[in-house]
Amino acid sequence: MDTHQERELVARAGRGDADAFQSLAARYYRPVAAFLLRRVSRPDVVEDLTQETFLEAYRSLGDGARPENFSSWLFGIANNRAGKWIRRKKPVLFDPDAPPTTPSTPSEVDEYAEIEEQQRLLAALDAGLAALPDDQRRLLEMKHRRGLTCEQIAAELGRPVGTIKSLLSRTYKLLRERLTPAGRG
Numbered sequence: 618m619d620t621h622q623e624r625e626l627v628a629r630a631g632r633g634d635a636d637a638f639q640s641l642a643a644r645y646y647r648p649v650a651a652f653l654l655r656r657v658s659r660p661d662v663v664e665d666l667t668q669e670t671f672l673e674a675y676r677s678l679g680d681g682a683r684p685e686n687f688s689s690w691l692f693g694i695a696n697n698r699a700g701k702w703i704r705r706k707k708p709v710l711f712d713p714d715a716p717p718t719t720p721s722t723p724s725e726v727d728e729y730a731e732i733e734e735q736q737r738l739l740a741a742l743d744a745g746l747a748a749l750p751d752d753q754r755r756l757l758e759m760k761h762r763r764g765l766t767c768e769q770i771a772a773e774l775g776r777p778v779g780t781i782k783s784l785l786s787r788t789y790k791l792l793r794e795r796l797t798p799a800g801r802g
Contacts, residue, residue, distance in 0.1 A: 674691055
């Protein structure tokens with residue numbers, strides 16, 4: 618399949634043509650699964666991550682994403698999926714012959730302290746967000762509330778993807794600086 622054929626399939630898939638997307642999936646399913654296996658080293662989760670990757674790609678195309686290079690865009694989605702899986706909280710396992718000595722449920726005091734800490738952090742985040750310039754808040758809203766990719770944001774704002782990524786990076790850095798207590802960063 619040449620680049621022109623692939624672009625045509627992407628455009629058709631974006632218009633809701635399931636057969637066009639199926640053709641793209643047939644071409645890239647195994648390479649994406651192999652990529653994910655190398656990233657997570659867990660054959661038992663690769664199928665789920667691969668399915669999630671293609672589902673996200675299908676939805677994004679339906680929402681108007683028009684990637685210039687489909688394979689790079691698709692592998693970017695797969696990389697993000699793998700990263701999220703790697704960063705997720707994993708349960709702490711223990712030896713059945715030596716169970717943990719701490720209680721399995723936290724005390725009410727611990728729960729209240731955690732709730733208060735979360736409320737304090739959310740208030741600090743709200744204040745930090747409110748102090749950002751309007752254009753930076755808009756970028757964060759597009760990325761995190763609306764769930765747009767950098768490519769979709771760039772298309773909506775008519776700016777290069779690299780510029781959007783750079784602006785988001787600077788925004789995150791500024792927000793981190795404002796939220797980090799003095800002396801802790």
